[in-house]
Amino acid sequence: MCPCESLVKEVDPRTDSTQSEPVLLGQIDASLRGPVALFFWKALGWLLVGTVLALISAIKLANPEFLAGHEFLTYGRVFAAAMDSLIYGWGCQAAFAVALWLMARLCRTQVKHLGVLYVAWAFWNLAVFWGVVDIFLAGPTSMPGLDLPPQAAPLMGFSYVMIAMWAVLCFHYRAPGPVYVSQWFLLAALLLFPWIGFTAEWAIFFAPARGVVQSLVNVWYVNSLLWLWFAPVALAVIYYLLPKILGRPIFGYYLSVMVFWTLIAFGGWAGPHYLVYGPVPAWVQSVGIVGNVMLVVPVLVASLNLLITAARNPQDVWQSPVLRFAVFGALALAFAGFIGAWASSRDIGLVVNLTQFTLGHALNLFYAFFSMAMFAAMYYIIPRVLGREWPSAILIKTHFWSSALGSAALVFALYFFGWRQGMAMDNPEVDFISIVKAGGFLNEVRITAVALIAIGQLVLMVNFGWMAAGAVCECGCSCLARLGLFPAGGKAR
């Protein structure tokens, strides 16, 4: 057998299709136990780190003397570290876990050679950790969303390939039958993310373009990250979970094809709307505005698809913790789509651009939509891969309410803060200190909301840790029993 053939045989993730469906699904879940649990666990750790850093930076905006006087804790560094911990530590790792599990499930395939995934997991976390420490010690690159040192990028790229290839392989070797729309979203996201990441790193750091072309690449990257990486993964999750748990198909499923194509077709063009009235030619700004307005199409159709499906069984949605998170995410997506399209016109953009409104919109998408969808996925996936139930229903409820109220309060506070800031900034008779203070009590709302979100995440970590500790204990006991060191039949079931 030639080496290529043996390699192909080695990575072939196809399963024994003669087995019954439940046995097969159980095997797939079990095969991904380690990597999925580790990615989720580390993702949650980074989420907590990022949220605490976001809390510190929010407090610094209210009281600049808070933790002042230390270079590594200056506002610019804390804010950049918060953003990048959230994007690369939390967002990407949660997306990896979801993509691996969902792809394997939908394709009826098993990932082999988990060692590769463990190595990739370790290197990805090492790269993010190194990058965040570097932001504190040496400073950010000052390219929003790309603040990790460019030297970390090759390591992250390598890890990414090691992770994503398994999901793509699963799709390639999928079981015969129709392909579900979640698979489309995942495949597109997995293929698009390395491209936008590579080209952005290349055109900004490794072979820098001249002048504002770099800034254009930067806004293109941030926007593509939101709409072509995080959004498709979150949509894949919601499109999967809603019909699965409700036991009925998506309302108007055929429209999801339109969601897919319009999302990936317009998502890449919307970036320059951040630069309206900025130092780029008018045509670039117009393209950004058109792209952003056109994104209403996928957002509207997807939310109609999902929310009508949910509205037909409101009782079931309310009772399922997974669906509560998923439907909250779908609502947040609808809201972000409309607000984004409204705000991208030149007149409104003049007010809201360059204010906290921009951050509010990014968090509306990243936190209230994407992260809530990832929480939904965690509540569904983790019990299946660990083979245990969530230990505490009260902790799940606490997490839901603190996340839902916290993210809604945060997003609204930033929208209103930004609007008031923008209105004050556009009136030259208002002095600048009044603009700084324009937020008023909204800054306190923001701090409270971030604190509430952090508490929710801590609660989820406790719940997850509790469950994982049980699983580890059980596994350890059964190993000991097998070795004859522990009485079998007791706790070590």
Place this chain on the structure above:
Amino acid sequence: MKNLSVLYCGILAVLIAPWCGLILASNVQYGGLQPGATEDGDPVYPKPASGIAEQGRQVYIEMGCVYCHTQQPRPASAEVMLVQTVKTKEGPKIEPVFLSPDIARAWAKRGAVARDYIYQSRPLLGFMRIGPDLADVGAHPIAAADSDWLYLHLYDPQIKSPGSVMPPFRFLFTLQKIGDQPTPAALKLPDSEPLRAPAGYEIVPTGRAKALVAYLRSLNMDYELPEVAYP
């Protein structure tokens, strides 16, 4: 959803189209801009920054100043309507006036264009104005009139703009014993400042603070370009 070649081709198209349409087209159109003069024979602008200003740019980048300060004043076309009371012979009258807020705030005399940034190894446009725009701060009347303004503002922003939420950059200054003569660059802190030097000591800016101030002073758009004139 049976025709998967359409899916692969579609994803490929999405990879290529925005990249070519936005980034590549921009690079072709204004990625190779050269300094320009308004009329033949006039001096060309922009000018490259001095060495110390380039070092200061690095300090500006490392401190993450970009997360609060933009460097992209908006053009005169970004004007807003304000209602103003105007005195006329028939008595006070309310009239609308159109103003570009950034220009009215003396943040710049004109809007920024792509050519302004050609010598910036990393353009720092920023995306949020928690503090004012700094693209033309070197030419700002306050900073130009008072050479200590920027140093004092970096040491403790409350001295020059009470109520500011800017963090203090005290770590860019050092405390040292006064030698035979006080250092000319030592900060002249007001009596109200809580963090003053003890008797016999003085607070002097470090090399990084000097570079940062040199960079901020180098930021100016005090010139016209072929594509943009003062309104």
